Amino acid sequence: MNFRRTVLKTAVVAMALGAGAAAFAQSNVLRVATDATFPPMEFVENGKKTGFDVELVEAVAAKMGKKVEWVDIDFKGLVPGLIAKRYDMAVSAIYITEERKKVVDFTQPYYAGGLVAMVKDGSSIAKLTDLNGKKVSVQVGTKSVGFLTEHYPKVQRVEVEKNQEMFNLVDIGRADAAVTGKPAAFQYIRTRGGMKVLPEQLTTEEYGMAIRKDMPELTVAVNKALEQLKADGGYQAIVNKWFPTK
Secondary structure (H helix, E strand, C coil): HHHHHHHHHHHHHHHHHHHHHHHHCCCCCCCCCEEEEEECCCCECCCECCCCHHHHHHHHHHHHHCCCEEEEEHHHHHHHHHHHHCCEEEEECEEEEEHHHHEEEEEECCCEEEEEEEEEECCCCCCHHHHHCCCCECCCCCCHHHHHHHHHCCCCEEEECCCHHHHHCCCCCCCCCCEEHHHHHHHHHHHHHEEEEECCCCCEEEECCCCCCCCCCHHHHHHHHHHHHHHHHHHHHHHHHHHCCC
């Protein structure tokens, strides 16, 4: 009986995978969910979705000969909606975690997020160890506070309520640096300027494109397209646009 159940279960799984593969092969549309409220990764500007993730997904789809149909959904609903087969992929600055990998598949990491340090253009601070003894602004309640407390105890933390306050303190010289998430740092540089991100990151957390587990062929195809974009320079062009060095 157990053997027969195992055989039946295997057959059902194979049929489901086959159905997913057939649907993917026949459609020229890639349905991708995102929460477009997180610049510079994904956001709405002049009534149109834009951002690093948006441009990268559309470039990937073009390599695959497909068009993107965007699905708007709150971040917390991205993975549940993917499991429910409401769309094919979810791309919205989603960190690859062991917990998420239990229920969805991920492509190869396409970008490394995490904490970074920002300083004014022309600052003498060039590397992370230069932060010791300096005033560093951080937002209360964020990972930055605990990380600096544990790993950089010689830093003089200046805790504020909002990200913008951190940047303002550096801008007027009341803090020597600010530590925040990488996307927020580069969004400030993109829209305001006057500061730069130190090349060495404090932490690294990788972003991945989440894909339904019944569509392994899609994971393979997206990974192939990503490799092609990296080889022909398309990927780096998108990185340079949204994550300028200063």
